[in-house]
Amino acid sequence: MATASATMDDAKNSAKNGGKNATKNGAKYAPKPGPGIKLTDEQLRARRARSIAIAVALGVLAVLFYIVTLVKGPGALVRPL
Numbered sequence: 001m002a003t004a005s006a007t008m009d010d011a012k013n014s015a016k017n018g019g020k021n022a023t024k025n026g027a028k029y030a031p032k033p034g035p036g037i038k039l040t041d042e043q044l045r046a047r048r049a050r051s052i053a054i055a056v057a058l059g060v061l062a063v064l065f066y067i068v069t070l071v072k073g074p075g076a077l078v079r080p081l
Contacts, residue, residue, distance in 0.1 A: 039047070
């Protein structure tokens with residue numbers, strides 16, 4: 001938790017360097033974390049299959065909405081509020 005004095009020091013440092021956002025060590029952004037969890041080939045295949053299934057389902061849903069709109073005709077868009 002930051003204290004009031006730490007906040008004041010940050011404000012002073014920010015004023016010294018022209019208002020640029022900088023941390024105490026001078027880095028603008030936090031360092032990148034190391035490599036994460038390595039997925040096995042089986043997990044990568046399962047992820048790809050799941051992504052393809054979601055994409056196909058979304059495409060089918062979009063086509064279904066389009067077909068229903070065509071079948072209902074222009075009356076679907078003209079209705080009282």
